[in-house]
Amino acid sequence: MHRRTFTRALTALALVVPLSAAAPTAFAQTTLTNVSYDPTRELYKEFNAAFAKSWKAETGEDIRVQVSHGGSGKQARSVIDGLNADVVTLALAADIDAIAKATGKLPADWQKRLPHNSSPYTSTIVFLVRKGNPKGIKDWGDLVKADVQVITPNPKTSGGARWNYLAAWAYGREANGGDDAKAKAFVAELFKHVPVLDTGARGSTTTFAQRGLGDVLLAWENEAYLSLKEFGEDKFDIVFPSISILAEPPVAIVDANVDKSGTRKAAEAYLKLLYAKEGQTIAAKNFYRPVSPDLAEKADVDRFQKLKLVTIDKDFGGWGKAQSEHFGDGGTFDQIYKPN
Amino acid sequence: MPADPRQTLPAHPVAAGASPTTEPIAVRLALITVALAFLALFLVLPLIAVFAEAFRNGVDAYFASFDDPDTWSAVWLTLGVAAIAVPLNVVFGLAASWAVAKHEFRGKSLLVTLIDLPFSVSPVVSGMCYVLLFGAQGYFGHYLQSVGVQIIFAVPGLVLATIFVTFPFVARELIPLMQEQGVSEEEAALSLGAGGWRTFWSVTLPNVRWALLYGVLLCNARAMGEFGAVSVVSGHLRGQTNTVPLQVEILYNDYNFVAAFAVASLLAGLGLVTLVVKSALEWRYADQLASGRRH
Numbered sequence: 075m076h077r078r079t080f081t082r083a084l085t086a087l088a089l090v091v092p093l094s095a096a097a098p099t100a101f102a103q104t105t106l107t108n109v110s111y112d113p114t115r116e117l118y119k120e121f122n123a124a125f126a127k128s129w130k131a132e133t134g135e136d137i138r139v140q141v142s143h144g145g146s147g148k149q150a151r152s153v154i155d156g157l158n159a160d161v162v163t164l165a166l167a168a169d170i171d172a173i174a175k176a177t178g179k180l181p182a183d184w185q186k187r188l189p190h191n192s193s194p195y196t197s198t199i200v201f202l203v204r205k206g207n208p209k210g211i212k213d214w215g216d217l218v219k220a221d222v223q224v225i226t227p228n229p230k231t232s233g234g235a236r237w238n239y240l241a242a243w244a245y246g247r248e249a250n251g252g253d254d255a256k257a258k259a260f261v262a263e264l265f266k267h268v269p270v271l272d273t274g275a276r277g278s279t280t281t282f283a284q285r286g287l288g289d290v291l292l293a294w295e296n297e298a299y300l301s302l303k304e305f306g307e308d309k310f311d312i313v314f315p316s317i318s319i320l321a322e323p324p325v326a327i328v329d330a331n332v333d334k335s336g337t338r339k340a341a342e343a344y345l346k347l348l349y350a351k352e353g354q355t356i357a358a359k360n361f362y363r364p365v366s367p368d369l370a371e372k373a374d375v376d377r378f379q380k381l382k383l384v385t386i387d388k389d390f391g392g393w394g395k396a397q398s399e400h401f402g403d404g405g406t407f408d409q410i411y412k413p414n
Numbered sequence: 415m416p417a418d419p420r421q422t423l424p425a426h427p428v429a430a431g432a433s434p435t436t437e438p439i440a441v442r443l444a445l446i447t448v449a450l451a452f453l454a455l456f457l458v459l460p461l462i463a464v465f466a467e468a469f470r471n472g473v474d475a476y477f478a479s480f481d482d483p484d485t486w487s488a489v490w491l492t493l494g495v496a497a498i499a500v501p502l503n504v505v506f507g508l509a510a511s512w513a514v515a516k517h518e519f520r521g522k523s524l525l526v527t528l529i530d531l532p533f534s535v536s537p538v539v540s541g542m543c544y545v546l547l548f549g550a551q552g553y554f555g556h557y558l559q560s561v562g563v564q565i566i567f568a569v570p571g572l573v574l575a576t577i578f579v580t581f582p583f584v585a586r587e588l589i590p591l592m593q594e595q596g597v598s599e600e601e602a603a604l605s606l607g608a609g610g611w612r613t614f615w616s617v618t619l620p621n622v623r624w625a626l627l628y629g630v631l632l633c634n635a636r637a638m639g640e641f642g643a644v645s646v647v648s649g650h651l652r653g654q655t656n657t658v659p660l661q662v663e664i665l666y667n668d669y670n671f672v673a674a675f676a677v678a679s680l681l682a683g684l685g686l687v688t689l690v691v692k693s694a695l696e697w698r699y700a701d702q703l704a705s706g707r708r709h
Binding site: 112116176177284 | 552555559564649651652653666667668669671
């Protein structure tokens, strides 16, 4: 009798197994894979729908854009390890440089192929503080006050964190008459106030906003505005520091991958649309600074404040230099950061 | 001098029905309270929290959370991965435990240690190993690319990682039971003229069937719930390589908290069902599970 029950159990299992195995998606359709960084989730959700519509209007074909989000450095690592990205839209040029160098799947001068350093939108680094700014944080100098806890992601894996780091460095440099040693000491002091390093910008935002850790979040401007929108304007304030950095998140086609999957045309159209009216409008709407503001809605563009911004190329000698100097093995970040 | 038998009796014989423990009632109550508080804090509260968050905006919002094709493809993918990994583990587990329990050979203890390896290796490390082996920059990367096979960041990678972390579950259930049962029944079957397969199907397998189901159950729960190893090899392509646990993380990071907890409640539900079936098996077929499972 026991055996019959057992046989029945086995039969049930045998019936369920092939059913569930047969069900997964097997339909063919042109798909385009965009491997992106952490805070662009909402941006590309909206943009992908717009692109699918425009592609359908132009070619009559259905297209599906699949995305993957994560810390920019981690995403680059995945593409290097074989993640089949048609386009990469990462947080900074150094991560796409890394893909080009490690795989040769796109040329070393990829950044010259599209206007504005291949960045269809820019952003900067601002502070998100709790409503009413209880710790009185006005500028970078206030971040190293004794009772202040700072939330920022890990510069090794996150692109936003590297912009944060360099913006802090730029402040330290300016406050000390251009002295890099003193700037380094300031950044070292700042990281003593960081209790936890998440792998990506979105992880840090949820740590700060949802889990309630820390007094100030060093955030992408777009991420800070989005937090106000998602969690309510009565929860947080945005503080604009005296100086920050022009963050240029670049986009690129991964040549070897699009040629293999025959998606070059779609990938090119995808990036082109980012620079066109649709892309610029959606970027501005999602709090990214469009490189052609006249193409976006004026009301969206007018939300952005004018800030004093340093640039990666002029002030840090470009990403090639900044990446190895600050974030490579034994770079300044390794020298100053000791987990506490 | 013979001892006085009365001296060996307790001064106050335990009355019939009284507790055999001697601790004061206060100590017992304190211990029970601590144990219950611990259980409530670490098991019951989180479970309630999952469902409370999932239903925070009402039942409609809960069901609306499943109106997302990416979530459904995550569910199908998880079922598919388990449907491949679990049967393979049944075969491997049966073969391994049969070899270990019924035969003597050199290197047996090494084999047992190897079977336990996934318990002691961090799942993230196992995922990394597969990336090292099969990633584009890995040892077999060039060959795999030249033949156009994608393992990492695709379903085969997810299956491999899942098989690795669930490997011990079936074998661990079967080995002690088979060892306990010994080889006498098999010897009897062989001496009556049955062949190897016949002996296996008619004697060995029926003897361990409930333990096998028990192992399958645990194996399946782990296969569907695994996060670390699959996270490393997934690539997180939405609607493509995200299993249910990964989808929960994505929804949470998309500020989609209700949906995140709604999907998490699926996993919690799976856990509860597993628990119930597991308890039923333990209660009904205790004598046919390994002695460690009896109570």
